[in-house]
Amino acid sequence: MNNAIVQNRIQYIAIIFSIVLLIFIFELIRRKKIREQYSLLWLFFSIIFVVLSIWREGLDAFAKLVGIDYAPSALFLLLVLAIFLILIQFSIIISRLSEENKKLSQESGLLKLEIDEIKKKFSSQSGSTNTK
């Protein structure tokens, strides 16, 4: 009996955790705190968590497939996988952002110089035609 309660307890925790996660992610997208394009991995994995924590047979089958005796640990395996993928995606996005950031700052520096030179030329021209 004890064993059954313990086993059920981890399942309840998993169900609550994954549903809260799904709602939380969904809420963040709804409020535009996360862009849709960056939320796909989050949504995908939270749905998988919800499904597998409710559908015990599915989790058992998956655990058997990858050779895990204690089925709920298969959830942790998936969790680690999800975190890895999402973090790698972050690294890609950060690298792209810093590249774009670099180009923007270079461009802004070059433009500032150009504007200053145009201003100078303009003010010297207008200075010669009308003596202010």
Added chain:
Amino acid sequence: MLPKILIIIPAYNEEHIIADVILDLHKENPDWNLLVINDGSTDKTKEFAESTGLARVINLPFQVGIGSCVQTGFIYAKKNNFDYAIQFDGDGQHKVCEIENLLKPVECGEADVVLGSRFYIKNKKYKSTIPRSIGIKTFKIINSILIKQKITDNTSGFRAYNKKAVNFLSTNYPTDYPEPEAVILLGRNGFKIKEIYVDMNQRSGGKSSIRGFYSIYYMIKVFLSILLTFIRPRFHNKKQNEESV
């Protein structure tokens, strides 16, 4: 017609010396176009450089690092169709009288890139710490193997480039700690590199940016970049050729 020559001067917090560097360069040859690239300095580098009235000053909005800073100069050189570009540190380490020597091989078409080396001839003047000299020697060996050419001073930031090299580097230049990586990048992409001996001043202001714990990060980062640059040369080459067509 005289060739258009741009001196690219990257500067980060060099208020005490930047004006002297500009004046020296102007005195040496008033025909040179001087371009200071102020890498988001927090001191008065901008004001001191602009006050001379002898150099154009590009002020980057925040510190982007020496690589992207110098690359801004290449972009400027490309846009304004300069024939040759010289990379010259804003900290007073490089000597203006060496610029002509550096320019000669690119001007006569002997090389696309000329590196000013402190170590090209045996020289006891530059004493450095043990880890640093190990680093410098390691670069020498690795780069020599990878591009089949002995380069004695891979970290020197005193270099001359012709138009072809400038155009290439304006779209492909490494970000932080770019010097050794740039040598590989240029070598692997078929640019003719020549090294000549130059005398340098001891640093008169500022300390090396590479110290202590950072040097470990520096070595690992540069090695990784060198390795990857070695793996992907053709990609850059292709891209560059497509762009220039």
